[in-house]
Amino acid sequence: MASLTSFDLEKRKRLPTLFEVLSRYTLAPVDLFSFYIYMRDQQRSVDYLDFWLDVSQHMSLCRHYVRELRRSVLIATPEGGSRPSSTILENIPDIPVEAGPSGYHAASNEKDADSRLSAFLRSENPAQPSPPESGHSEKHTPEERPPRPSFMNSTPETRYDSSNSPGHTVTRTDIRRSAEKILYTYLIPDSEREIVLPPEMLTSIIDMVERDARDDPEVFDQAKDYVFQAMERDAFPGFLQAKALGNLVPLSILARLAFGLISFLGAFWASFYVVLTDKSRTTRCWVILPFAVASYFITTYQYKIDPFMALLGFSEYTFMNWxxxxxxxxxxxxxxxxxxxxxxxxxxxAALSILFIFVPGTYL
Structure with missing residues (x-):
């Protein structure tokens, strides 16, 4: 992730875009961690986000492989000598680790670099198509499925340390396995976490991976763009409304509604009692307390925000966790x-309290 300076944050006086959230250019409560929780708990479509993250990780793996290959070629090539692969590798510039959908707010040189990276990987001797691994047929229940992104197990202090470089040397076999894992996890019909894509797009990807033995990033470009646009259209507006305009989760909102209605029931019962028994106005002032509690919880339900927690600078990401x-x-x-x-x-x-405090009392 690009480093977030206080100047960058102060300069962005607007709500973030989905690309900025996925690229980890934002902080809580509109960061990637919060978006993952939202997609998992509220949208129930976290598989689409996981697919996008896995394809991005596949791209990072390919870049790391080419970077290591270029370094090894430069070391092995004697001074003044030349090798065809060295010339090809020199034409692939370094690219930022984080990448959005192809062509999305990207400079032309970055798009060209992506194309050259894929072209280089295709130019190498392609790996032979390997049969589906046992992981394709394995089914995991949600309880057995390990959490996908590393930041799900991170602390707030380490959540933004997002180095995508693996801790080992990347081989072409690793890239092939990464492509097959994406295919067999998300795209093959009846796969473990199947996502819905247009049939022609799905068929094209399956053919490229299984028949043509391709594993370059361009294989998944169309699907990545499709998933990005789907999340941007169907999920991201609700995420911004929930996190940038409120600080409560749905279960907490419903709990406040229930508590507010119960408080109103008690407030009206007490108010009618002091009126119908002709209590003094000093005694009637006690109805302010239940009306204040009821009004507070009803308005927090209506606006989906806890004012006191918001003023203290906290937002709820799961029930009772801030x-x-x-x-x-x-x-x-x-x-x-x-x-x-x-x-x-x-x-x-105040309106309800004044009404019941000053209304004339009577005995039934």
Whole structure:
């Protein structure tokens, strides 16, 4: 991940894009970790995000392989000598590790570098198609399936350390296995975590991997773009609304609704009791307390935000688990919405309390 400086964060006075989230250019609560939790718990379509991440990791693996190969060729080539592979490798410049969909906000030299990388991998002697590994037929329940991204087991302090370089020398066999793993995990019909793609796109990918023995990144470019656009259209707007305009998860929101309705029931019962028994106005002032509690929880349900937690700088990512808000613009948005929510809760509670305090009392 590119380093996030305070200047970069202050300069971005807007909500992030999906590309920025996937590239880990954002901080909590609109970071990749939070988006993964949202896709898993609320959208129930985390397999699409995992596919995108695995294809990006495959691209990083290919780049690391070519980088190591170029380094070994340069070391092995005597000074003044020349080798065809050395010339080809010199034409592949270094590319940033993080990559969005092909052609998405990318400079032309980066797109050319991607094409040259794939062309070089195709120019090497292709590996023979290998039969599906046992992992293709294995089925794992959600409980048995290991967590996919490394940041799911990370701490907030180490979550943004996203080095994609493997801890070993990458071989062509590793690239081949990576491509087959993506194919057999997400794309083959009835696979472990099958995602829905257009039939012609799916057939093309299967043919390229199994029949043509291709494992270069261009094999998955169309599918990666398709999944990116699907997430951008169907999931990302809801994610921004949930995390940038609120700080509660659905279960917490429903719990607040239930507690608010129960509090309102108690508030109205107490209010009618003090009115129908003609209690003094001093005694009636006690109805302010249940109305304040009920108004607070109902408004937090309506606006999907806990004002006090937002003012303290916290956002809920799973039920009753909170994380510190680190994205400056999101923090300012939530602070403004928290103040507005508190104002509405105060006005609502004040109106109902005044009504029952000053209404004439009577005995039945």
């Amino acid at each position: 994380q510190k808000i680190q994205e400056p613009y999101v923090g300012s948005l939530l602070t403004q919405r928290a103040l507005v929510t508190l104002a509405y809760a105060f006005l609502f509670a």
